[in-house]
Amino acid sequence: MLVIAIPVLYMTAKVSTMVMTNIQQYFPNPTEESVFMAKTASTLETLGFSGDNTLPIIAICRDEICASFVNAAERHWGNSFTLGGLAGLPFAGKTGLGAASHHAPDIYDRQRFVIYAMTHIGFGPDAEIGGCVRPGMEHLNGACGALIAYTEQLKEHKVESKIFTDDGEYGLLTHRLAKVAPTDSPDLIGVTKAALAAIRQDIDGLTTTVLDTQQADYAVFTGTQIHLPDGNYVQTADSWVVMNGQRQDISFNS
């Protein structure tokens, strides 16, 4: 299989070495969000994607701490279609992606989409797992709140299998994670990685089912958004581009 290689991206922000070493045992190569975005854009530009001819579609968590990612994406690609819900799962589903599939510019040779699909997790100033610093808050807060809640319910064997109409999205989340989440000694890291696995699988299924590769090219970037006290980072995961129906992996590790 052909692989498009993107050079390894190095961190430049100022998190202490001890804290970063702690985090890297779970997420080995966190990249500053803006650097990640610029690299994905420049890579896709070599493949014919541009801010003029491409519609960005984003599946990240609703948490306002994630919003900088949308801002960074929209600076490169223009206004985005929101596909994601709690924890970043693409809950807008086939209907949502189906709608977006009709929104990309069609005055060019092909329609083009770039899709970013990520879950997220915070780390506190001392690398506290799930901790995050929010503006104006005195105490450490949590992220992802939905995944933290689910992890606690898993530990206590109190996960509800019913979906309630006044909490529908969380019901969908627990229903989806039940298929992938760790059951032995669940913890937030394991649940976060399970959420990413679900996102990766679901976005692959959705794009394959919905997007018409006869007339559209698209790129998918999956990963984990990581909130550190000095800003947001991205740990990349499976990424690929489909052009003229041919799929190529995009590698960040060479």
Ligand SMILES: [Zn+2]
């Ligand atoms: Zn969240």
